Amino acid sequence: VFGMPPWSLAGPTGRTPGVEDSPLPPITERLAYLCASRELLEFYRGKVAQFDVHEDLLEKYSCTKEDQLQWEVEVSELQKALREQALRLYAENNILKIREREDSKRIQRLLALVGPDVGGITYFHGDPLHKVGGQSPGSILPHCLMSHYMTSDREQYLVEVLPAQMEEQTGLSKEKVESLLEGRRIRMEEGQVQHQRDQDHITALTDKLEGTQNLLDERSRDFIQLKFETQAREKGWMVEKDRLLRDLDSNQERLREARDSHRREQPGSRGPSSMAQPDTQHFHREELQSLQRAYRLVEMYREQCVTLETDLAQIREEGDVGREIFKDRSDKIAKRLQMMTQRYEALEKRRAMEVEGFKTDIKHLRQKLKDVEKKLFKVSMTNVERLCVRQTNVRTRKVQGELKAKIYGLENDLHYS
16 A cells, blocks of 8 residues: 555545546646656756757758759859850950951052042141142142053952952851850850759759658558557457456356355255256256357457458558559659650750751851852953953852852751751
8 A cells, every 4th residue: 555656545535447437547636746856857958958959950951951942043043144145245246346347348448449649638737727738730640640540450459359358258257157156065065064963963852862762661661560569469458358258257157157056055945956957057068168169269250350450451551652652753753754854845945046046147148148249240340350250250159059068068967966
């Protein structure tokens, strides 16, 4: 009595364990007898502090991950804007170079057409503005002779300048094509770097997913094992309960038989009934044997049912786990397929834009070539010059055919690459 807790003692208002009342007192009454020690308080305080630290770390990790993703998006957008700005500046620089060369050629052409100003008017800074130096009479005749020979010299100079202009145009076209190829190479390198970065990120996420999946499989396996152990324990409890019930029934039967035999052995009860006692005992013995056989059969059938239910539950659990794994794998494959489809569409769009840009450049080069041919056709005065122009035209057509063949070949390569 002295070693038992206070609530186990039955008082005037104490509780006795029964079917309807719980054998344990309520939680408030049990907590009233507990003494909170310093070590217990320190232990739970440490647990609470550790939980707070873990929660802060999780929150910080989530914030860091979100910030990192946002930074990656911003860096990609800034790289895209910087690339577009660089391409725009390269294009403007090329246009300014072309304009500068065209202006210098126009200035040279104008200087060649005008020639030296022999009979011009000269203004002197020391003289007033209303005083103008006139022409000398002796300078009129050389000016007329010079103007007579100016046209042929000018045309000859233009014929000599046209190949140089063609070479300059060819150089400009080559520089433009090289700049376009360089931009394409830079874009391809950036795309490869981005692709490698995405692959590394996908590999890291795949490793994390596999680790999480393995951890989930282990936890599921442990849960299933615990469930099977619990079912086995419940089965043992049920067997123990049936055994106790059978013992109770047998004890009650023995008690009943003892009471009956005690009544028969009382005085005045001997007679014909005492003679029939062996028959009744034999009958009761047979009944008990039949009941024992029935109990054995019931026990055997119950064990078989429990075993079959356990196997069925295990099969269901395995089916659920397999279904979940298949669903996860299907989702991962669908996501990967969607990502690869988006990448393929982006690459296809990029290739189409590059092909369109090359076609536009080729169109501009063809237009410039036609303009140069028109300028060549305009310069034709004498028969010798016409013959030279015709020969140049034949060579130009030949070169044009070769250029067209190369351009068509490049277009086919770009189209089928």
